[in-house]
Amino acid sequence: MSEATTPAPDPAAEPVVERATADVVVVGGGVAGLVAALECAKVGLRVTVLERRDELGGCVGRIELDGLTLDSGAESFATRGGAVAELLGSLGLEADIENPNPAGAWLVMPGKQGGLDAAPLPKTGMLGIPANPLGDDVRRIIGWSGATRAYLDRVKPILRIGRAHSLGKLVRERMGQAVLDRLVTPISAGVYSTDPDDLDLDVVAPGLNEAMTRMGSLSGGVGQLVEERRAGGAVRGIRGGMHRLVDALERELLRFDVTVVRGAEVTGLERDSSGGAGFETRASLAPQPAESWLVTATTETGELVVSAPDVVLAASGHAALALVDDALDGWAQTSGTGSAEWPAAASVELVTLVLDAPALDAAPRGTGVLVAADAPDVQAKALTHSTAKWSWLTEAAGGRHVVRLSYGRAGAANPLDGRSDAEVSELALADASLLLGVPLDERMLRASGRTAWRDALSQAAIGQRDRVRALEDALAAEPGIEATGSWVAGTGLASVVPHALEAARRVRHRRVQPDAGA
Structure with missing residues (x-):
């Protein structure tokens, strides 16, 4: 008897197309996408998450090395606003929140005799801008000449008409090149991966323009904000690593019956005027809109097409912008801030x-x-x-x-x-x-x-807020689509989590009937 064989796949055969429906499709399985998905699922909306990687979490991930499970991305969160701590509490992780060693970091710089020199970073400052330009810790890094130049900020009148926009330009004009190069630029590169000349002051240091005017100097304004925000400016972490946040979110999504598809590269987003007719569906909490979105993704088995009234774009910057270009034909021309106008990643x-x-x-x-x-x-x-x-x-x-x-x-x-x-x-x-x-x-x-x-993509770059506003205006004219993630919300979980919650709540408002217990 001959042995049965499996026919080789026919390369000319039509790809397998799987069709599905949902109330909400979330594109991207980073923390923003997972938070938005959970917030929608909690009120009974049927949610599908499409993630192109095999692992969820985005910039909050894990890596296994030498028997240790370590954070591969974010390892802490800023405590400002309280949104992250509140989320951790709701996921049962509140008792595992820990403070880091307060010893602080150092700066490595060129040595006076060649090679490298190192010194502790000044502890009283903001983004490297010193509150006390003549302090010993500041002089250790920029020397007496740099510190004396920086101190001129205290006697140089503040321009009270208009606002400073560029962090780098402001520091250079008020305190000099040494402060910019030795103190501000290393922090800008480390936190935002952006040159300080390209950072929007009102984004990275909200309130500093006003504080400068009140105090009459840049260093005085920094000092005032440091005192005001001392309690809210700390960072904390989770015992075992920040990746435990992703594990906890994934467990909750499973509990609320959220469909998570890994290895799904979303390639298209367009309106479906049929409203998903012909798809198997489950009744939503609100009547099905006349129009839905069609989200197309490639998977290991072929192509997946999901129809849903609402889509949350929580993918990385340029990937999400490409989908907006698909969905909102002509928005780039009308707004002047289409994806081609956004900075390189x-x-x-x-x-x-x-x-x-x-x-x-x-x-x-x-x-x-x-x-x-x-x-x-x-x-x-x-x-x-x-x-x-x-x-x-x-x-x-x-x-x-x-x-x-x-x-x-x-x-x-x-x-x-x-x-x-x-x-x-x-x-x-x-x-x-x-x-x-x-x-x-x-x-x-x-x-x-x-x-x-x-x-x-850094949301802190000059002009980025205007681009984000133009994008949000364009999306608001097309109900049923939201954008979230660090590229629109800002750097760090303290910015990402509340932004994702707000995006999800707008979806809930559209999709849940008033008497459904939202």
Whole structure:
């Protein structure tokens, strides 16, 4: 008897097309998308999440190295506003919120005699702008000449007509180039991956324009805001890692019967004037609108087409903008701020190292290092000494050390592009040795891993708020579509979470009848 064989797939055959319906389709399974999906599902809306990667969480993810489960992206959250802590509490994680080591970070810069120099970052300031330009910690970094120039800010009259827009321009004019290069630029690169000249002051330091006017100087305005926001300016983390937030959200989505499709690359978004006629559907809490959206995605098995009255675009910046271009034909021409007018995305990559290096037990550079752009022989822009920053990780590591290095500055090619994993590990180890001031070699390296983001759009760039407003106006004219995520909300979970909640609540308002208990 001959053995049965499976026919080879016919490359000319039509791709398999799967059709489905939902009340809400969420494009993107990062934290913004998961939060929006959960908020919609809580009131009974049927939600489908389409995520192009195999893992959920976006910039909040995990990496397994040497038996440790570590954060591959965000490892903390800003406490301002309270939205993240409230979310964590609702997910049962409130008791696991922890404070980092308050030791603070250092700055690595060119040394006066060549090579590198390092000093603790001043603790009284905002975005590197010192509240006390003549302080010892400031002079240690910019010298007496730089500090004296910065102090001129205290006697130079503040322009009371108009507003400062560029963070870099303001610092340069008020305090000089040394403060900009040595204190402000490293933080701008580390936090926003953006040159300070391109950062919108009102976004990155809200209230500073007004505080400057009240106090009569930039340093005085910074000092006032530091005092006012001292309680709300802290960062915190989760015992075990921020990736536990994604796990908790995923469990809740499962509990509320949310459909999550991984490996689904969304390729199209268009109006379906038939309202999804012919699709199997379940009654929504509100009457089905006359029109729905058709969301098309490619999957491992073929093509998936989902019809839904509401769509939440929670994908990364340019991916979401491409879908808006598809959905709102002509919006770019009418608004003048279409996707082609948005800035190029930054290329950011993190490299995590697990080390056997007893010399790091003393945390020689505090909880991490920021790097001046002109620091010689170093490619990284920042380093976090994670086992020095988080006590839970110190316990879990059992004598090992975990450091994370960040690569990719605005307007420049990422130095890791085109390098193999082995080459990246070698470079990161050399950078870590220079930045931490401790000899490190390959014998100490137990494991390494890399995580890349190639579509990071900063909402803090000058002009970005206007582009976001134009986008929001265009979407408001087409009910049934929302956009959320860091590219429109701002950097960090403290900005992303409340923005995603508001987007979801607008969907709920449209889709849930008043007597349905919303």
